Amino acid sequence: MNRYRRFWSNPRESFWFVPLLILAVSIALAVALIEVDFTGSRQWLARWPRLFGAGAAGARGMLSTIAGSMMSVVGITFSMTLLTLTLASSQYTSRILRNFMRDRVTQVVLGVFAGIFTYSLIVLRTIRGGDADEFIPSLAVTFGFLLAISGISVLIFFIHHIASSIQASNIIASVAAETMATIDRLFPDRIGQESADDDEEQAALPLPEGSWQAVAVKESGYIQSVDNAMLLRLAREHKTIVRMERGIGEFVVADTPLASLALAHPPARELVAALQMAYRIDRHRTVEQDSAFGIRQIVDMALRALSPGINDTTTAVMCVDYLTAILARLACRPIPALRRYEKGELRIISIGPTFASLVAESFNQIRDSAKGNVAILLRMLDALQTIGSLTVKQGRRQSLCEEVHRLAELAERTIESPYNQAEFASRLARVREALCLPVEERLQRSRPACSNSTGSDP
Numbered sequence: 001m002n003r004y005r006r007f008w009s010n011p012r013e014s015f016w017f018v019p020l021l022i023l024a025v026s027i028a029l030a031v032a033l034i035e036v037d038f039t040g041s042r043q044w045l046a047r048w049p050r051l052f053g054a055g056a057a058g059a060r061g062m063l064s065t066i067a068g069s070m071m072s073v074v075g076i077t078f079s080m081t082l083l084t085l086t087l088a089s090s091q092y093t094s095r096i097l098r099n100f101m102r103d104r105v106t107q108v109v110l111g112v113f114a115g116i117f118t119y120s121l122i123v124l125r126t127i128r129g130g131d132a133d134e135f136i137p138s139l140a141v142t143f144g145f146l147l148a149i150s151g152i153s154v155l156i157f158f159i160h161h162i163a164s165s166i167q168a169s170n171i172i173a174s175v176a177a178e179t180m181a182t183i184d185r186l187f188p189d190r191i192g193q194e195s196a197d198d199d200e201e202q203a204a205l206p207l208p209e210g211s212w213q214a215v216a217v218k219e220s221g222y223i224q225s226v227d228n229a230m231l232l233r234l235a236r237e238h239k240t241i242v243r244m245e246r247g248i249g250e251f252v253v254a255d256t257p258l259a260s261l262a263l264a265h266p267p268a269r270e271l272v273a274a275l276q277m278a279y280r281i282d283r284h285r286t287v288e289q290d291s292a293f294g295i296r297q298i299v300d301m302a303l304r305a306l307s308p309g310i311n312d313t314t315t316a317v318m319c320v321d322y323l324t325a326i327l328a329r330l331a332c333r334p335i336p337a338l339r340r341y342e343k344g345e346l347r348i349i350s351i352g353p354t355f356a357s358l359v360a361e362s363f364n365q366i367r368d369s370a371k372g373n374v375a376i377l378l379r380m381l382d383a384l385q386t387i388g389s390l391t392v393k394q395g396r397r398q399s400l401c402e403e404v405h406r407l408a409e410l411a412e413r414t415i416e417s418p419y420n421q422a423e424f425a426s427r428l429a430r431v432r433e434a435l436c437l438p439v440e441e442r443l444q445r446s447r448p449a450c451s452n453s454t455g456s457d458p
Helices: 002-012 017-047 056-091 094-101 104-126 138-165 168-186 199-203 228-237 269-277 291-306 313-331 355-369 374-388 394-414 418-435 439-455
Strands: 213-216 221-226 242-244 257-261 279-282 339-342 345-349
Touching: 017 104, 017 138, 056 094, 056 104, 056 138, 094 168, 094 291, 104 138, 138 168, 168 291, 168 313, 213 269, 228 242, 228 269, 228 339, 228 345, 257 269, 269 279, 291 313, 291 355, 313 355, 313 374, 355 374, 355 394, 374 394, 374 418, 394 418
Parallel strands: 242 345
Antiparallel strands: 213 257, 221 279, 242 257, 339 345
């Protein structure tokens, strides 16, 4: 399955696959219209002489102009695309370049211009002058004129699209939307029968006793995805336990352990090959099964915005806002357990993200780069309060409270203005009361207000 996904995803993220498909369609369209013209062009010319009455010289001149102009437009489009990639890489982060390369609009625009050029060349080749065997594919020539008009519209739309796509808000929102789609797709799923333990508690459980046989990595690279259904099937068929040694998003080195099997003897080659095929390893990370990579992209943009050379606090605030939206989407969802069972039998010991690890991935580096930046520190406080309001799990709220304490310690050391210190202290007190106090104490504090309001009702 991973092999087929790689076979499909690599062309989908390239600048050549979609343009080649459109090129093939334009060739087929040109040939089809020429054949139709060969059988019925005289009837159309007699019925609409002003519409289809262009001579051979006029048809050649128009198609030559269209072909030449479309080739120039293709060059301009490539230049604009490469310039956009350069600006996005230098201004934000190089990890978002794949998002631009996957942009379907850019791929289609390149294909449309190349397709109009190819269409014009094919129709131009069939035009013959002279009285004896004159042939002018009037329908194909007219359709080429319509394609040229549509090409102008596509060029105007593409310029607007490029101008919109390099705006910071659109880039951050696009990465966040892709990450939240991954969260929606992955975390509601349950693989096997999960135990009731939390991820943090399961991580501390001892490993089952017995001998473990390591399965090595075939090639170096990043783990992009894992076929969990295949791992579960292999563990069931061979009556063993599969223990992941490396998780999604990690970099693995060839000939180092990828996973281990609870077997008394070395596994057969077929089992080793099948287990290796369950992992998809490539040169880069993707968001397909790696929600932490989506978070990583937004964090990188925030770090670039907070760097002394750029110093763009507004962009960093937008990054914190979208990280808040991502973690808020995750706060009330169950994360698949690290130990997965089937009919009471332990089958998989996995390595995966926890809520605490994703919170740390989101805020740790931004916090360290926001020393003395009151706007970022206050927005991070608000973010932690918002995320905490959406979960009742004590372990997750504790992770958020630890982030609050780290922010308070950083603010105490780095905020110099007394006014800003007072503002941060006031906000910090509200966040701690809403987030870090035990549930019973919060209820006790809110009870008098509730009773007073109740007594005042008629």
